[in-house]
Amino acid sequence: MIQLYDVDLKLLRVFETIVRCGGFSAAQAALNVGQSTISEQMTQLEARLGVKLCQRGRSGFRLTEQGVAIHEATQRLLSAVEAFCMDADVLKQHISGTLNLGIIDTTITDPDSPLPSTTQRFVARGHDVHLSVYVGTPSELEERVLDGRLHLAIGHFPFRVPGLNYSPLYQEALGLYCGRHHPLYGCEADDDELQRQIAASKLVARGFMQQSDLELVGANRAAATVDNIEALAILIISGAYLGLLPRHFAARWVDSGDMRPLLPERLAPSASFDAITRRGVAPPPILRAFLDDLASSARHA
CATH class of the missing domain: 1.10.10.10 (Winged helix-like DNA-binding domain superfamily/Winged helix DNA-binding domain)
Structure with missing residues (x-):
């Protein structure tokens, strides 16, 4: 034959x-x-x-x-x-079933995020798709993907955990901000002097990025720590702390005058966003479909 x-x-x-x-x-x-x-x-x-x-x-x-x-x-x-x-x-x-997706907070205002268009593509595949979305910190998301509670998660993961695949998606622009009532809000000092005053100010740091936040502003320690961006914004608006925020998220308060970026040309870091999945496990059809749509949306972003 x-x-x-x-x-x-x-x-x-x-x-x-x-x-x-x-x-x-x-x-x-x-x-x-x-x-x-x-x-x-x-x-x-x-x-x-x-x-x-x-x-x-x-x-x-x-x-x-x-x-x-x-x-x-x-x-x-x-x-x-x-x-x-x-x-x-x-x-x-036409994919059916439940997809368990994890994301970090405050990405809704990010114009570079492929998640909205990905969701639209994915849901359009059929009427039997159910999305279950969990919002958590990077470490929580990694833990839940590892133990199978989440099919995948999208966020900023500064460390690489064995057992996970990390697929790059896009970059999120960050800036250092102070609130209207902070002493540096109306500061007219030159950049070098302002840099020294920033290093001497109270800083609120992201718990999962504390060391890099301190190194960026030249501070020795954090005066406060948070595990989500909304809490960070609350402390900055109080006027008691300086802190790093995603620029897209801070834009509303900058426009209203409640926040001001400090040294935006000099202090302009970015955060890499990845999609993470569990390594060594064959992805079910519903996950393969979502990853295909995610890749297509990221290419056309």
């Missing part, structure tokens, strides 16, 4: 095109190859099948008896392949 491989399907498609066009010469344009290449491909196919498929020469092109039978079988095969691809596309587009 003949075993078919990818190359055989390719040669059979060439054969079907030749027959449909009525000969080697006429098929050149459709196949975008020269006549010598077509002739070589037909020779390969005949060798694979062990039969003479057609007569070609000055008398013109015509199928042999075996060629007619092979052509009919080829049409049935290619129709079946096309039907399979269509069925697979339908199955790919």
